[in-house]
Amino acid sequence: MPIIDLRSDTVTLPTPAMREAIFHADLGDDVFAEDLTVNSLEAMAAERLGMEAALLVVSGTMGNITCVLAHCARGEEVILGDSSHIFLNEAGGMSALGGVFPHTIPNLPDGTMRLEDIAAAVRGENIHFPHTRLVCLENTHNRCYGAALTPEYTAAVVFLAKKRGISVHLDGARIFNAAVALGKDARELTRGVDSVNVCLSKGLSAPVGSVICGSKEFIGRARRIRKMLGGGMRQAGIIAAAGIVALENMVDRLAEDHKNARRLAEGISGIPGLSTEPDRVRTNILYIDLTDRRFSDEEFMTRLEKQGVRLSHPGPSRFRMLTHQGIGVQQIDAAIAALRAVMQA
Numbered sequence: 550m551p552i553i554d555l556r557s558d559t560v561t562l563p564t565p566a567m568r569e570a571i572f573h574a575d576l577g578d579d580v581f582a583e584d585l586t587v588n589s590l591e592a593m594a595a596e597r598l599g600m601e602a603a604l605l606v607v608s609g610t611m612g613n614i615t616c617v618l619a620h621c622a623r624g625e626e627v628i629l630g631d632s633s634h635i636f637l638n639e640a641g642g643m644s645a646l647g648g649v650f651p652h653t654i655p656n657l658p659d660g661t662m663r664l665e666d667i668a669a670a671v672r673g674e675n676i677h678f679p680h681t682r683l684v685c686l687e688n689t690h691n692r693c694y695g696a697a698l699t700p701e702y703t704a705a706v707v708f709l710a711k712k713r714g715i716s717v718h719l720d721g722a723r724i725f726n727a728a729v730a731l732g733k734d735a736r737e738l739t740r741g742v743d744s745v746n747v748c749l750s751k752g753l754s755a756p757v758g759s760v761i762c763g764s765k766e767f768i769g770r771a772r773r774i775r776k777m778l779g780g781g782m783r784q785a786g787i788i789a790a791a792g793i794v795a796l797e798n799m800v801d802r803l804a805e806d807h808k809n810a811r812r813l814a815e816g817i818s819g820i821p822g823l824s825t826e827p828d829r830v831r832t833n834i835l836y837i838d839l840t841d842r843r844f845s846d847e848e849f850m851t852r853l854e855k856q857g858v859r860l861s862h863p864g865p866s867r868f869r870m871l872t873h874q875g876i877g878v879q880q881i882d883a884a885i886a887a888l889r890a891v892m893q894a
């Protein structure tokens with residue numbers, strides 16, 4: 550029985566169309582900007598995100614750190630959510646690599662930060678303070694049940710930031726999940742931001758890669774930083790070819806993942822000893838809490854694995870599941886049955 554792998558949408562494998570596109574890709578040396586497939590992907594990504602220019606990077610983490618370093622000098626400060634991926638899950642890169650100072654404020658359950666909190670976090674001119682340079686948003690918000698930030702919220706943050714002379718970076722690793730869930734064009738979700746990072750290798754199922762987008766001038770600076778980080782790739786059209794298929798063919802189907810995540814959460818909510826919040830599930834991410842303390846977290850995961858289901862473990866008694874291309878209704882129902890079997894043991 551194949552494992553039902555709900556740990557992440559990063560486990561998705563390239564589709565047959567992607568493998569075919571990789572095989573036939575036109576290649577060149579991308580450090581000389583001579584890889585036609587990379588150039589096409591970057592042009593397509595910029596257009597789909599409503600930005601002037603784009604740059605292919607190895608990963609979402611590299612996309613975010615490249616953008617932060619392109620916005621901020623050493624000793625400058627970034628305002629970001631205390632549950633954001635950049636703060637929690639990117640190995641402290643902004644401080645380690647850029648000497649950039651993170652200033653966290655609370656994320657609300659819907660993935661937003663209060664506008665008052667952002668405004669209060671922006672420093673005034675005073676020799677004791679770092680200069681605030683950037684505010685980071687995340688859409689969808691991984692830790693907040695995959696919540697989608699609305700265009701109105703993003704516009705309000707952009708307005709505030711512009712007024713205070715700071716830039717906005719959007720970690721849009723799953724921006725297309727947000728666009729599909731809200732029934733909006735992705736351009737409405739990026740309007741006004743100075744940079745965005747979009748992952749091709751999550752729900753969109755490409756094997757590798759993210760694109761960052763911004764103004765031509767910003768992407769010029771980002772290109773140099775990517776080189777400095779060791780991310781100047783050569784025949785990167787091998788990667789970009791799959792990315793083009795991801796943007797062309799894999800966006801609309803995300804609606805299916807969202808429906809499946811909801812079905813999974815609803816099924817789990819009827820299982821004693823587990824708790825989840827189906828009403829919060831709007832995209833492809835859900836969390837469950839193990840409320841029955843008969844098993845340790847590790848034992849729960851081991852028992853579930855024996856039933857053929859894998860999930861991730863972001864914190865004590867808390868588990869995360871993501872739906873994706875490899876998971877259909879049949880796998881959802883089998884996962885619910887497996888969880889029920891474990892809890893009834």
Ligand code: TLP
Nearest residue numbers: 557559608609610611634638691720722
């Ligand atoms: N997230 C991964 C893990 O690191 C948690 C996952 O399985 O969800 N921004 C957001 C919002 C992300 O969720 C991720 C990956 C990234 C950035 C980083 O992307 P990669 O893994 O390509 O460096």
